[in-house]
Amino acid sequence: MKSLRAVIFIALILAMTVPLTGLAQAQDDVTIRYMLWDNNQLPAYTECANQFMESNPGITVEIEQLGWGDYWTAVQTGFVTGDAPDVFTNHLAKYPEFVALEQLVDVQPLVERDSVPTDIYYPGLAELWVKDGARYGLPKDWDTVAVIYNADMLEAAGIDPAVMDEWTWNPEDGGTFEQVVAQLTLDANGNNGLSPDFDKDNVVQYGFTNDWATAAGYGQTSFSVFTASTGWTYNNGLWGNEYYYDDPRFTQSIQWIADLWLEKGYAAPFADVSGLGSFALFQSGKAALTTDGSWMIGSYLGSEFPVGFGRLPIGPEGRKSMFNGLADSIWVGSKHQEEAWQWVKYLGSAECQNIVGQAGVVFPAIPEATDLSLNVRADAGVDVSAFTLQAAEEGGTFLFPITDYGGEITVIMQEAMDRIALGEVDAETALTEANEEVNALFE
């Protein structure tokens, strides 16, 4: 009886002290929630977080990863419910909206306070995140677009990949690019697209495919490599208020792309890329060429056939790729903004970006870290210079068209692009109409 009482007594004391010690720890320790969408980059950032926690004992970084589709709904819902991550990976298409909703911390005063250098990044990357003197993030990586090819198919057609170093494109006859695409297209009888006997309604191997299903108003990996090479620009500049989707250079280029499947049978029809997408189509060995971003390099290398990366075709105004960059932003609702800033500062530093570079998944925003990434790939025998040469070339890149109303523009333009791709309406009519609707948003 006595011992039972003692046991109960001790248990009671323990029960009372456990929550107390828990509380004491919670006061010292601050947990920062960090969110990203690319699961390929999760290992590198987990490593960054471990390093960071080692040198900052009071701070715990918890990483959450969600796929692109769910990511933005989660972030946005978090803003409203007060449950958004303290720090999250931000995209240029989305951040103007978050600025308008007053959800991002302006880190400019902190940058000045801690004299954080913003000139260590590739030129232009840091400035993408500045509006009216306020800075909404520190750059983490960059990307360009290049051609990806199925090496087996090129070999079977007797095409030397070196052709890509010099190939040309224009919206009238498609240049030598279209010739190569035609040559890589095969019908059920084994005729290629250049043959007079070619049966465009019975194609078994497409010369080209691209991600038209998500092209919308930016076409980063789909139309932008063609349209920009004509000298066309999206709008009247950074934070612009007028779009030029009705420009003849643009409408003509879009029509040329759509005609690849509508008229010529050289590219996979829209229906085939609207479900699982052009990446699945390419990986299943149904198309020889595609265009995609550098963040997809690793995914393409996972194909069951040898894959190579080639230069973009040279258009009327040269070779052009979008130069896009991501950054880490702090949510205004974060209860630990100082600690969140420490983490963002670390993510933007050479220390973390070197780790990311060594993982060889994306190109970090700091040039030295990108060199590390290139070394990793060179060691693996992979040549990704098509992406880096593009970035290094004078006038070889253009920036993501940052303006307000990204969400609305996407809805309007995706519908227009779908209708063009389906052959329901010609590019000029659809785009003139859509352009009016887009520009009306800014009135």
Next chain:
Amino acid sequence: MAASQIHIKPKRFILFELLNRLGNNEALIGYLFILPSLIGFAIFFAYPAVRAVYISFLDWNLLTDAKYVGLENYQTLFDDKRFWDSLQVTVLYVLWNIPLQTVLAIFMAVMLERFSTITSSIMRGIMILPWLMPNVVVALLWLWILDPSIGLMNEFLKAMGIGRQPFMGSPDQAIQSIAGINIWRHVGYTSILVFAGLKTIPKSLYEAAAMDGADDLMQFRKITLPLLRPVLVFVLVTSVIGSFQVFDTVAVTTGGGPAGSTRVIIYYIYQQVFERRIKMGMATAASVVLFSILITVTIVQMRLLRSGESDLADYQ
């Protein structure tokens, strides 16, 4: 001591008396029984619904200050071509979904009844499986099966000698494909409801009809269908409401495309919030419109199908 005891007794007596009287009041007991679900309904349905009506008069993004704008949201909504398109798409979906699903379910239920008890239970177990799967899983599964270029379905059609179909890649087949996916998911469950309804029809009626020389088809038309009405009313009313609210299959497979051909009304509402910088006023205004449509459709259905009555008495 004694004085206080005398004092307490009448108090207890009154309490018992009260409880007794309450116990005799059946209506009150009834209300007590539904109270838990009534509280849940009030907190999770009634209050948000009333609040949604209120928000539909505001210009509000949930983050900054709300502004009262009167009927402006409704005005914008009725001027939006995409809103009317989405209503049209939704009605088209319901028209493809409900008749096919109901006819198929009745057919399957009647077939089930003809099997032996064991076969029928096994079949019912199998039939309910798709309904047990989460909607998103079902949608993903069919996204792969129906992919125009690398999907199983086109391989199957090819083997049958039928040409390649674009399914969800073409505006001509997209909403039908989505209706098909949801028929696949719900038809088993629906037919089990119908099956339960069949079980309530007295066997003696069929025996009598057979003696009078009625064949199977005649029996089905004159006995089964009329007596199944109460169950069919329930099935139709709930499935029509559910059908008007289709969202997850669309969100997973087509995202409203191609060219807006699968943008159903709930997807339109979703876009107002998640793709158009949290336009809560617009989203709730569209929800209020959808609510009014559903109420109207349900009342009309109940009236037409005489939901409160049974015909069984006429037969006995």
